[in-house]
Each structure stands twice: as structure tokens, then as C-alpha cells.
Amino acid sequence: MRVGCTRIPVMNRLSPAQQAALQSTFGERLSLRAADRASHGRDESFYAPAEPDAVLFAESVEDVQALVAWCHAERVPLIPFGAGTSLEGHVLAVQGGISLDLMRLNRILRIDAEDLSCSVEPGVTREQLNAALRDQGLFFPIDPGANASLGGMAATRASGTNAVRYGTLRENVLGLHAVLPALGLIRAGSRAKKSSAGYDLARLLVGSEGTLGVITELTLKLHPLPEQVAAAAVQFPSVAAAVRTTIALVQSGVPIARCELLDVHAVRAVNAHDGLGLAEAPLLLLEFHGSASSVREQIETVQACAAEQGGLQFAWAETPEARSKLWRARHHAYWSALQSRPGCRCLTTDVCVPISRLAEAVETAVAAAEAAQQPHFIVGHVGDGNFHIGYLIDPARPEELARAEALAAQLVQLALALEGTCSGEHGVGLHKQGFLLQEAGAPAVAAMRAIKAALDPHGVMNPGKIFSRQG
Amino acid sequence: MRVGCTRIPVMNRLSPAQQAALQSTFGERLSLRAADRASHGRDESFYAPAEPDAVLFAESVEDVQALVAWCHAERVPLIPFGAGTSLEGHVLAVQGGISLDLMRLNRILRIDAEDLSCSVEPGVTREQLNAALRDQGLFFPIDPGANASLGGMAATRASGTNAVRYGTLRENVLGLHAVLPALGLIRAGSRAKKSSAGYDLARLLVGSEGTLGVITELTLKLHPLPEQVAAAAVQFPSVAAAVRTTIALVQSGVPIARCELLDVHAVRAVNAHDGLGLAEAPLLLLEFHGSASSVREQIETVQACAAEQGGLQFAWAETPEARSKLWRARHHAYWSALQSRPGCRCLTTDVCVPISRLAEAVETAVAAAEAAQQPHFIVGHVGDGNFHIGYLIDPARPEELARAEALAAQLVQLALALEGTCSGEHGVGLHKQGFLLQEAGAPAVAAMRAIKAALDPHGVMNPGKIFSRQG
Numbered sequence: 002m003r004v005g006c007t008r009i010p011v012m013n014r015l016s017p018a019q020q021a022a023l024q025s026t027f028g029e030r031l032s033l034r035a036a037d038r039a040s041h042g043r044d045e046s047f048y049a050p051a052e053p054d055a056v057l058f059a060e061s062v063e064d065v066q067a068l069v070a071w072c073h074a075e076r077v078p079l080i081p082f083g084a085g086t087s088l089e090g091h092v093l094a095v096q097g098g099i100s101l102d103l104m105r106l107n108r109i110l111r112i113d114a115e116d117l118s119c120s121v122e123p124g125v126t127r128e129q130l131n132a133a134l135r136d137q138g139l140f141f142p143i144d145p146g147a148n149a150s151l152g153g154m155a156a157t158r159a160s161g162t163n164a165v166r167y168g169t170l171r172e173n174v175l176g177l178h179a180v181l182p183a184l185g186l187i188r189a190g191s192r193a194k195k196s197s198a199g200y201d202l203a204r205l206l207v208g209s210e211g212t213l214g215v216i217t218e219l220t221l222k223l224h225p226l227p228e229q230v231a232a233a234a235v236q237f238p239s240v241a242a243a244v245r246t247t248i249a250l251v252q253s254g255v256p257i258a259r260c261e262l263l264d265v266h267a268v269r270a271v272n273a274h275d276g277l278g279l280a281e282a283p284l285l286l287l288e289f290h291g292s293a294s295s296v297r298e299q300i301e302t303v304q305a306c307a308a309e310q311g312g313l314q315f316a317w318a319e320t321p322e323a324r325s326k327l328w329r330a331r332h333h334a335y336w337s338a339l340q341s342r343p344g345c346r347c348l349t350t351d352v353c354v355p356i357s358r359l360a361e362a363v364e365t366a367v368a369a370a371e372a373a374q375q376p377h378f379i380v381g382h383v384g385d386g387n388f389h390i391g392y393l394i395d396p397a398r399p400e401e402l403a404r405a406e407a408l409a410a411q412l413v414q415l416a417l418a419l420e421g422t423c424s425g426e427h428g429v430g431l432h433k434q435g436f437l438l439q440e441a442g443a444p445a446v447a448a449m450r451a452i453k454a455a456l457d458p459h460g461v462m463n464p465g466k467i468f469s470r471q472g
Numbered sequence: 473m474r475v476g477c478t479r480i481p482v483m484n485r486l487s488p489a490q491q492a493a494l495q496s497t498f499g500e501r502l503s504l505r506a507a508d509r510a511s512h513g514r515d516e517s518f519y520a521p522a523e524p525d526a527v528l529f530a531e532s533v534e535d536v537q538a539l540v541a542w543c544h545a546e547r548v549p550l551i552p553f554g555a556g557t558s559l560e561g562h563v564l565a566v567q568g569g570i571s572l573d574l575m576r577l578n579r580i581l582r583i584d585a586e587d588l589s590c591s592v593e594p595g596v597t598r599e600q601l602n603a604a605l606r607d608q609g610l611f612f613p614i615d616p617g618a619n620a621s622l623g624g625m626a627a628t629r630a631s632g633t634n635a636v637r638y639g640t641l642r643e644n645v646l647g648l649h650a651v652l653p654a655l656g657l658i659r660a661g662s663r664a665k666k667s668s669a670g671y672d673l674a675r676l677l678v679g680s681e682g683t684l685g686v687i688t689e690l691t692l693k694l695h696p697l698p699e700q701v702a703a704a705a706v707q708f709p710s711v712a713a714a715v716r717t718t719i720a721l722v723q724s725g726v727p728i729a730r731c732e733l734l735d736v737h738a739v740r741a742v743n744a745h746d747g748l749g750l751a752e753a754p755l756l757l758l759e760f761h762g763s764a765s766s767v768r769e770q771i772e773t774v775q776a777c778a779a780e781q782g783g784l785q786f787a788w789a790e791t792p793e794a795r796s797k798l799w800r801a802r803h804h805a806y807w808s809a810l811q812s813r814p815g816c817r818c819l820t821t822d823v824c825v826p827i828s829r830l831a832e833a834v835e836t837a838v839a840a841a842e843a844a845q846q847p848h849f850i851v852g853h854v855g856d857g858n859f860h861i862g863y864l865i866d867p868a869r870p871e872e873l874a875r876a877e878a879l880a881a882q883l884v885q886l887a888l889a890l891e892g893t894c895s896g897e898h899g900v901g902l903h904k905q906g907f908l909l910q911e912a913g914a915p916a917v918a919a920m921r922a923i924k925a926a927l928d929p930h931g932v933m934n935p936g937k938i939f940s941r942q943g
Contacts, residue, residue, distance in 0.1 A: 113826065113828065115719075115723055115827070115828035116826040116827055116828045117722075117723070117827075118826070157668055158666075158667075158668040158672070159668070160666055160668075164666065168643070169666050171666075171672065171675075172639070172643055181915075181919060183922075184915045184918050184919050184922070185915050186915060187912075187913065187915045187916040187919055188912060188913050188916055189912070189916055191891055191892055191893045191911065192826045192891040192892065193824040193825055193826060193856075193857055193858075193891070193892040193893045193896065194824065194826075194827070194856045194857055194858075195629075195631055195635065195640050195642075195824055195856055195858065195893075195896055195897065196629075196824060196893035196895060196896060197628055197629040197630070197631075197679055197822075197893075197895040197896065197897050197898060197899045197900070198893045198894055198895045198899075198900055198904065198907070198908050198911055198912065199679070199900055199908050199912055199916075199917070199920055199938060200676060200679065200680055200920045200923060200924075200938075201629070201642065201672075201675045201676060201678065201679055202912075202916055202919055202920065204642075204672050204675040204676070205671060205672060205675070205676055205923075207672065208668055208670070208671065208672055209671055224725070225724075225725035248586075251588075252586055252588070253696075254695070254696035292766075292769055294765045294766070294769065295763075295765070295766055295769070298763055298765065298766070351668075353664040353665065353666055353667060354664055355584065355587040355589070355663045355664060355665075356586070356587055356588075356665070357584065357586035357587045385664075385665045385666055386664055386665055387664075387665075387666065420662055420663040420664070421662055421663065421664040422662045422664045422666075422667035422668075422669045423669055424667060424668045424669045425664065425666055425667060425668065426666065426668050427668060428668045428669075429668070429669055429670055433669065436669070437669050437670050440662065440669055441658075441659060441660070441669065441670055441673075442658065442659050444652075444655045444656050444657060444658045445658040445659055445660055445670075445673060446670070447655050448652060448655050448658055448673055448927060449670055449671045449673065451654075451655070451926040451927060452671060452676075452923055452926055452927070454926065455922040455923055455925065455926035456919060456922060456923070467670060467671075
């Protein structure tokens with residue numbers, strides 16, 4: 002499956018009659034064009050592209066309902082497609098079928114400022130939503146870096162920076178609508194802040210990676226824009242010192258809004274790419290939200306914690322522009338690091354561990370990469386115990402991929418031994434299926450499969466993802 | 473089903489061979505005694521008792537596994553039983569079977585202070601846990617009033633006071649172990665703060681009311697004891713003014729820890745029962761957690777909001793003892809109100825609405841009860857949009873029950889029209905099955921049933937709850 006840059010050539014597996022039926026139902030919204038199939042057969046993961054047989058550009062919930070029903074009846078795979086920013090191969094049509102592009106379903110349906118909530122279609126991106134909210138003094142905090150679609154973020158249970166304070170998609174979905182193969186359109190949750198009415202179908206769909214149904218509407222929690230925001234870059238003599246500072250902060254209960262680690266390799270990359278001019282040393286990027294006095298208190302605590310760990314210097318981003326520059330650089334870290342080794346590809350881990358074990362996990366990962374002389378960098382949502390070590394690989398040298406795979410697998414083993422998880426936020430997708438089995442255990446994965454079989458009895462929803470073989 | 477105080481007499485439906493098999497496996501931990509069956513056939517709801525055929529006092533996870541496997545094989549209903557504090561008939565053995573008493577599984581397995589987490593067996597009560605945490609400077613915030621078992625609180629997705637700031641059981645479970653009929657013991661979640669590894673089985677079990685499996689271990693989030701705590705009682709000229717103050721507070725983003733409403737009837741009742749000496753006027757009970765300056769800021773905001781709504785007076789509870797007295801009185805409100813009409817029973821609603829619609833919901837509920845001359849009282853976790861109107865009924869007069877049922881049904885209709893939920897925290901149990909169908913819609917309930925059938929194919933787990941007919 003995992004073959005670097007080699008594309009798997011596939012025939013279109015739809016019969017002429019199936020193609021005709023789809024075209025008759027959807028007209029020009031259905032595309033069989035090579036360019037559309039190619040662009041919907043790849044994401045930002047390391048995987049070889051796998052093209053769908055057709056792409057439906059849905060323009061209504063009725064389009065989604067019609068396609069789901071058709072795929073269910075015809076036993077044709079259906080792969081929901083958002084912004085295509087998955088890092089785990091979620092949108093690759095590994096068994097062919099129809100890619101359901103949801104990006105035209107991009108209306109913000111309502112903003113209920115008084116209730117701190119909104120409803121959106123799945124193709125709305127987080128930046129689009131935040132642009133619409135700004136005038137209302139509100140924001141949607143979940144920020145995985147990429148300008149992902151909210152439907153895709155829900156499907157992978159995304160988080161990113163800010164989750165340390167505001168939670169992940171899981172905590173920020175009040176309700177959703179989804180189309181299931183056997184049961185059609187369902188509503189889950191409500192606009193109330195909490196509910197004990199029946200099984201929590203909303204949180205079952207969140208993180209299901211398109212394997213149970215297609216999310217067609219999300220009702221999300223919003224947050225008031227903080228009265229004051231301050232950001233700082235603090236540098237440390239070692240990654241370990243930065244991590245120990247993070248642990249102390251989290252244990253102190255400081256409601257820090259962002260706490261991101263960049264190791265020296267990532268710092269060099271963002272210096273080169275975004276001209277930040279930082280010292281070449283490990284870095285914590287921090288953001289504080291609250292009232293003026295609360296922000297002041299948080300900063301004092303952070304300064305004390307950092308000083309104890311030999312924090313070298315604080316650089317403040319006072320203005321919104323300076324803050325934006327800092328966070329843009331953080332979000333560019335992945336691509337900046339890729340450019341640091343021209344022509345390379347990146348294999349990224351996503352482990353998340355209890356905060357008390359974070360130093361051990363990071364130090365072990367770094368030592369192993371260095372011992373193997375594997376070029377790498379680290380960025381991490383360390384306030385949550387989640388970090389990514391990216392292994393930079395020359396695709397012309399298969400032994401580098403094998404080495405990186407081995408390092409990544411070792412790190413997952415360590416994270417599981419530390420009672421953490423193989424995936425903090427990217428999802429299982431194609432590559433972590435064995436890790437999931439190991440982490441959750443066979444009976445729990447059997448329970449997931451049983452749920453999958455109950456809601457998608459013909460196995461048409463995004464087959465080949467999460468589970469190594471579909472029911 | 474709903475027959476006031478009349479007990480439904482049932483024969484023991486276990487065959488002599490079944491009884492012998494159970495006794496051989498479990499010895500004296502299995503009870504067929506009338507007193508045990510009677511005490512496990514009732515909860516704190518309005519329902520007539522429905523006795524199980526036997527009670528197993530489990531002393532190990534192996535006991536739970538053995539009983540679940542046996543009930544699955546023998547097609548005998550199994551009803552998990554905790555502290556028996558359900559208000560919705562969850563533990564009533566309406567189809568007979570075995571009541572699985574989990575209160576001997578009451579060990580706190582570990583407290584990981586550095587990770588702000590702990591693991592407990594399901595029979596640990598919230599007060600027991602908080603007593604063990606106090607020395608560590610930590611607490612578990614979810615507080616439904618009753619000293620419920622944590623397993624039962626997870627099974628009903630409980631919340632209560634404090635949820636406005638700290639979330640419900642849903643947000644505070646990191647992971648759990650559960651025994652499922654067809655699949656045995658599963659692990660869901662981990663000790664990491666977040667995860668995107670597979671379906672969120674932990675949140676599927678939370679709120680499943682014992683209909684999918686038996687929770688045998690919970691890993692819970694903990695919170696640092698706040699540096700400062702302040703509590704206040706503020707009285708208002710009307711319930712509407714108290715509610716409008718709440719709405720303003722929530723919309724301002726003040727991180728208030730508790731915001732509880734008592735109407736004048738509830739205030740009278742707690743005055744009589746706990747000698748609070750409050751003015752006979754609607755009341756908000758408030759609690760503030762944070763640093764000294766944060767608490768001061770919160771109080772200033774609350775005072776400004778209350779003043780705008782004609783808040784009559786602030787009574788401060790400065791000492792821990794005074795705070796305890798205030799919250800004890802709040803927790804006694806239900807029982808105090810029952811005593812205000814000797815011999816009565818209480819039918820309690822549990823609607824939760826978006827905060828912007830809370831005033832409309834409360835005012836309509838009060839007007840309807842007054843128009844019907846139905847004795848009632850209101851207590852509510854109004855910061856979450858959740859309130860309970862309790863209708864006090866003379867069990868000797870069936871027309872009072874009918875009237876209260878009609879009022880409760882009207883209120884649910886209103887809550888659903890306002891895009892809220894029929895149950896904020898008590899669960900569906902026996903009585904809200906029709907409301908759930910209306911709220912979630914037939915396709916979503918069909919999805920819940922499909923999941924139930926997939927995980928409990930013989931329908932032995934707590935049959936008759938959530939869904940009106942099993943399987």
C-alpha cells in the first residue's frame with residue numbers, strides 16, 4: 002500500500018450503466034474527468050495517490066442523500082472529501098468508488114451569538130467561519146494549522162493549537178446532521194449545551210473518518226473573543242527544558258490558550274521560510290487569553306516556570322500583526338521543514354501521552370532519531386501531551402523510508418507503554434490500523450466493527466480506513 | 473407502567489436450574505432474598521418498584537464478566553445497579569432478571585496527580601472520590617446532588633452544579649473499561665488528554681444507561697482545587713429577573729463555577745428544612761473559582777448583571793462551612809420541597825434549552841403550572857439552560873398525576889420547539905422514550921437501536937430502557 006511516490010494505476014470500476022445512472026441523476030455535478038479524479042485521489046499524506054472512479058461535487062443535502070443511497074444500493078465505495086488536508090490518507094480511494102466533494106456545501110447557516118453557537122455546512126473552512134464571526138466578537142478556536150473544512154475536522158476529531166484550553170472538535174460539537182447508508186439523514190444532539198437523551202451519536206460520528214456516514218451539518222460551540230490576547234516566544238537550552246516547562250504549566254492549572262513546541266530543526270526551518278530571526282534553540286510558542294489581570298497572572302506563572310528550566314529569552318508579540326506572523330510561522334513549520342531538505346517527503350507521527358510522561362516520550366524520540374542519523378524535526382501541541390516528530394526522507398532511497406517507519410513504530414510502542422495513544426489528532430486512516438488494534442485491543446476494535454456493520458451493512462463508507470479489512 | 477405507589481408483584485422468572493447455576497458460580501454473592509430484591513427494584517423516581525429475580529453483589533471484574541456472559545447465553549435481563557439514585561427508573565427490573573450491584577467495586581485504583589486524572593471502580597461515589605483527592609489539592613467537579621456512584625453517573629451522562637464551568641461526565645471521562653455481552657471486556661480511550669484513534673466508544677458508553685454493557689472502570693479528569701472560592705446567594709424580584717441575570721452572565725463569558733436557580737417555593741422549602749433564613753424570593757446561588765483577582769473580577773461582573781435586573785441582595789458565604797451549608801441546602805431542595813406537601817410524590821422535568829431561550833422556557837412552565845393550580849417548585853442548573861420543575865402530587869388523587877404529566881409533556885414540547893432537549897442530565901429511562909423519538913427523530917433512534925442490536929444481540933442489557941421496545 003505504502004509506495005512512496007508511485008501512483009497505483011486503476012481502471013474505472015464503474016460500469017457504463019452505473020456511469021450513465023450517476024450522470025442522469027447529477028448532471029454536470031458528476032465528473033469523470035481525469036483532472037478531478039486525480040485531484041481527489043491525493044491528500045497531504047505520504048501515500049501514493051489512489052483515484053476515485055468519479056467525483057460528485059454535491060450542491061445540496063439532497064445530492065448527498067441521493068449519492069449515499071445509490072452507493073449503498075449499488076455496493077459502490079463512497080469517500081467524503083473536504084479540503085484534502087488529511088495527513089493519514091483518509092480521502093484516498095483505495096478501493097475506487099465515488100469521491101463526494103463537499104466544498105460547495107459551504108454556507109454558514111446561522112450564527113447564534115447569544116447562545117455562543119453556530120450551524121455550518123461541512124464545506125465551510127475554519128478560516129471562513131472565523132472571518133464571519135469576527136464582527137460578532139466571537140471565534141471558533143479549533144485550529145489544526147491547515148485551513149481544513151469543518152466537516153473534515155469533525156470526521157477526524159481534529160484539534161491543534163488552542164485545544165489545550167478550548168478542547169478538540171469532540172468538545173466543541175453540540176450537534177450534527179449526517180446521512181447514513183441504511184438509515185438516511187439523522188439528527189444528533191441539539192442546540193442545548195448538554196443532553197442525556199439517548200446514545201451520543203454526535204460523538205460517534207466525530208472521529209469516524211467517513212466510515213459511518215457523511216456529515217452534512219454541524220452545530221458548533223463558539224467562544225467570546227478574549228478581552229486580551231498576548232503571545233510570546235520563549236527559547237530554551239534543550240527540548241527537555243521546554244517540555245518540563247510545559248508540564249509545570251499544565252500541572253499549575255494555568256488556562257494557557259496555546260503551548261506549542263518547535264525543536265531546533267523546526268526553528269531553523271521557520272527562520273528560513275518566514276524570516277523570524279529566532280535564536281537557533283528549542284522554542285515554546287505561547288498564547289494567553291483572558292482579562293488584563295488574568296493574562297498578567299498567567300504570564301507571571303509562565304515566566305517563573307520557564308526561569309526554573311533555564312528559559313533563555315522571552316520575545317513578546319504585542320500587536321495582532323506580530324502575533325499573526327508568529328502563528329503563521331508555526332503553521333508553516335511542516336512545509337518549511339520539508340523545504341529544508343529539497344525533494345524530501347515527510348513521515349509524521351502523532352502520539353499523545355499523559356503530560357507527566359511527555360518528557361520521556363520526546364527525549365526518547367529525539368535520541369532514537371539522532372542515533373539513526375535520521376533527519377527530523379519536532380512540532381507539538383505539548384500542552385496536551387501531543388507532539389509530531391517528522392522524519393524527512395529522500396523518496397529515492399527506500400532504506401530511509403524503512404528506517405523512518407521503524408522509528409515511528411518504536412515511538413508508538415513507547416506511547417502505548419506510557420498509556421497514551423497512537424493518534425492525538427490526525428486519525429487512523431490507512432497507516433495506524435495495526436496501532437489501533439494494539440492500543441484499543443481486539444474486543445474494542447470488534448465493537449467498532451460491529452457498529453460499522455450495523456450502520457453501514459454493505460461497507461460502502463470510506464472502505465479501507467480505520468480497519469484493515471472491512472467487515 | 474406508571475402506577476404511583478402500587479408495586480407490581482412478579483414471580484421469580486429464573487428456573488430452578490438457572491438459580492442453581494448462579495448460586496454455584498457466585499456463592500453467597502448471589503442473593504435471592506426478598507429484602508435484597510426489593511431494595512434493588514426501586515430508585516428515587518416516581519415509578520412503582522419492579523423487583524429483579526436475583527441480586528449479584530459483584531466483588532470483582534471477573535464476577536461482572538461471568539454474569540454478563542451468563543445472561544447473554546441464557547437470555548436473562550441484567551440491570552446494572554449503583555447507588556440507586558436514578559430519577560428515571562433506570563434500575564427497575566421491568567422485565568425481571570438479575571440486578572448487578574456494583575457498590576462493592578469501590579476502589580480508587582490510582583490517582584495521577586501530575587496528570588490531573590484518576591481511575592476508579594464503578595461503585596466509588598463522588599463524595600468518596602473527593603474525600604480521597606482533598607489532600608492532593610485536586611477535586612472531581614461533577615456534582616448531581618445525590619452521592620451517586622461514578623459508574624451510575626457515567627451511565628446517565630450526569631452533570632449537576634459545576635457543569636457550567638467544568639462540563640458533564642461526557643467531558644470528564646478520559647477512558648473506561650466495560651463488559652459487553654457479545655464481546656466481553658473492552659478498553660475505550662486512554663490516559664492521554666485527547667485521541668483520534670478510532671470510534672469514541674467511551675462516549676458511546678457514557679449515557680447508554682446500562683443498555684450496552686457494564687462499566688467496570690473509569691479514568692476521569694481531575695481539576696486543581698481553585699486558589700480561591702467564593703459563594704453568594706442573590707435574590708431577585710422575579711424568576712424572570714434571575715434568569716435574565718444568568719443569561720447575561722453566560723453571554724459575558726464569565727467562567728462562573730456554579731449558577732443555580734431556586735424559585736420562591738424552593739426557597740421556602742430550604743428555609744424550612746435547613747433554616748437558611750432567606751427572604752422568600754427567587755434566588756441564584758453562585759460560586760466563583762479562580763485566583764483572587766479573577767474571583768474579584770467575576771464577582772464584579774455578576775454584581776453589575778444582577779443590579780441591572782433588580783437583584784435585591786447579595787449574601788456572601790465567606791467560610792467553607794457557610795458555603796457547605798448553602799450547597800447542602802441546594803442539594804436538599806428536592807427533599808425539602810417534598811416535605812412541604814406531606815405525603816406527596818414528585819414528578820420532575822429535566823429540559824435543557826439554548827441559553828437565549830431559557831427565560832421563555834421558565835416563564836412558560838411557571839405560568840402553565842400556576843394556571844393549572846398545580847403545586848410546584850423549580851431548581852435549575854440555569855447556567856447550562858437546564859432546569860427542573862417539580863410537580864408535587866397527592867398519590868391518592870390520580871387526576872393530579874394526569875395533570876402533572878400533561879404539564880411536563882407540554883414543557884418538553886416547548887423545549888424541543890426551542891431546539892433544546894427533553895433531558896439535560898437525568899437520562900431517558902422509562903418515561904422519556906416517546907420524547908427521545910420526537911427529539912432525535914425516527915432515523916436517529918433507529919441508528920441507536922442498530923448499535924444496541926450490534927453490541928447486545930440478545931437484548932439482555934437493561935431491557936425496557938431508552939427504547940420503548942427492545943430489538
